[in-house]
Amino acid sequence: MLYRETGQFKTSYAADMAIFPIRQDRIAFWILLAVAFIAVPVLDAYQLWPLRGEYLIRAILIPFLILALAAIGLNILTGYCGQLSLGSGAFMAVGAYSAYKFATGVHIPLDILTISIPPLPVLPSILLGGLMSAVVGILFGVPSLRIKGLYLAVATLAAQFFFDWLFIRVPWFTNYTPSGSVTAPELNFFGFYANKPIEKYLVCLIFVTLFALMAKNLTRGNIGRQWMAIRDMDIAAELMGIRPLYAKLSAFAVSSFMIGVAGALWAFIYLGSWEPLAFNIDRSFQLLFMVIIGGLGSILGSFMGAAFILVLPIMLDQVPHALGMPLSVETMSLTVFVVIGALICWLLIVEPHGFARLWSTGKEKLRLWPYPY
């Protein structure tokens, strides 16, 4: 009923190939964008519910957007191309530390020639950070030409350990700070200073919107079809004329580019000052869970997974307090572990393909509402 498409006829190829072929989806998408770009800043400007104070923006929305971006990146690799990766934390770290180096100036004194790059503005630094991460992603993607599945996961795990070690051990990356902890430069986007939380939020939002649209379009096009063919059966794909080398490495490149940008945003915008521990193996697992819970091979699912893994525990943590029955923090945090764990088990039993599949099943039912079959 709600999703009945009677009367929506596609009369051109363009209409047939639209990102959102169903009108209801289109409307929902524009409403969502309007809420994110217009309603949130307006509510913030007038300090209306639920954006009273900065908590929701600074502690929920900004990390949610950044981790959703990283989840989209990982989803391209794992969900669309079928290459299991446990190195996302390392790619985030590469993005963060290279962006830091570019923003504070690179100086490599070699015997033959000295490479010196003056400090770059923040935006190019972040994008270059993503690019460095893409290069590293391609390097660690090379084993994927020979091995797959769990074996590849172990190979990417090597990236995780290697970069954890590298950023702790090599003081050049941290500009020789004695403690090994670095602070982000000020967020100057060509004269525009993102200081207020709402400005930081908008910067993240622009990045996430652009990259999500880019990812969506990539996955709908030629290259995305190649990735999916490789994922579904690599030998069949090869027989059809798809080059696994190109398809797999491009998936690694695009994926780690996005994850690298997300890492740079996490460091520059959310944390402000960080150490390698911010990108340790836990982060890789967190991202992988987001992708699995949200739905492999779905952009929407990446957002839902990020919300589930990041936001739900924070919310659960505050429920008893809001209800006026303050439990001790240790009881509470253990309860949150149990509840989230149980929810994950339950969800994976009910719908192994994650939230994205749940949503599309819901849509099916809404077409025939109130009598779905």
Next chain:
Amino acid sequence: MMKVTLAFAAALGAAAIATPAMAQPQEQFIPALVYRTGPYAPNGIPFADGVADYWTLLNERDGGINGVKITFEECETGYATDKGVECYERLKSKGPTGASYFSPLSTGITFALTEKVPGDKIPLLTMGYGRSESRNGAVFPWNFIAVGSYWTAADVAIQHIAHELGGMDKLKGKKISLVYHDSPYGKEPIPALEARAAKNGFTFKAIPVTHPGVEQKSQWLAIRQDRPDYVLLWGWGVMNSTAIKEAAAVGYPREKMIGVWWSGAEPDVTPAGDQSKGYKALMLQHGAGKFKVHADLDKFVVGKGKSAAKDDYAQVLYNRGILNSMIGTEAIRTAMKKFGNKPMTGEQIRWGFENLDLTAARIKELGFEGMLQPLKFSCQDHQGADEARAQQWDGKEWKVISGYYKADLSILDPMVKDLSAKYATEKKITPRDCSKES
């Protein structure tokens, strides 16, 4: 089912209505970032208990600070920086005047919050940890690294070794290794130790242990091979007891091990049992045991069943927790002297910190005699004290084995100056002119 849903909705509604009604203007809200779970919980719990108990004591005995009741709320960080930032955002604007001050008990969270507190105008109390260069109040106006920094600790540890050897000149040619937690926390003392090594002519070697520190076999095998004269231990949580066990396993004498003050509490030595006997550690001025303030705690907090502590009462980290709360609440009290007896804002409390003067008489009056030497902050000096002692574990309790050492400021002051200047240029901060501020 319907009934349950209705009851739940009613509870939610009631909570929503009740929240604004509960907010009273005469309250001072103090947040507590704690970790009662995770690999650092054994040390996080006693500290958090002490912090909470002192606030409860003030409420029960004096009705708060000068009549302003203290409200506090804990937020579990699990020692993770991103969780700490989330907790900070959650608690910073609670209460009628917002958070009084934050005390994160984690060097990583301290670094992240250092970037945020100037914008929110909330002081950061990092007692005995955090950025050593934040002592310079001209560049770090919101950080208060009270009582001592890691550089103080490093310097005092070397002085104690020299004392045991029989003089500063005996250090020459000796080998001293540092087993450290591989994070900003563990790396902080390295520059100070390197400066000392250059000055006193000993060989210094830094040996990292990765987070959380349960795996350190190879490090101790290297130590057995290298046979350093002394091993300094810069660990936290499970890393400390593991280090003691590994030292015992390779036969390294525990008497030659000196831990920093975060490696010198009961949870660090008791898991290793008899193997810990003889192990030494620095004290952040205070030790374990009962002092005058504990009589009040016994009467007003423990006696009334309001204590958070279980079997960690009056232990090293519990005592550090009450000391931490005392410095914070005394800063609030100092601020009230100037701004009146009402809830203070973060900005006013910062003034209170900068003008805090804990004289020997005041410390005695508060019941902290023997736990703290006089402490005085100023615009320039956000550390206030440079003394520390050493203690030794005899198998049952910590014994104080030295007098007070004062860190050598001729070494440390230039380091503070250099690094804070570097931070100021990096962040484009114009240092305050402390000579012009009263």
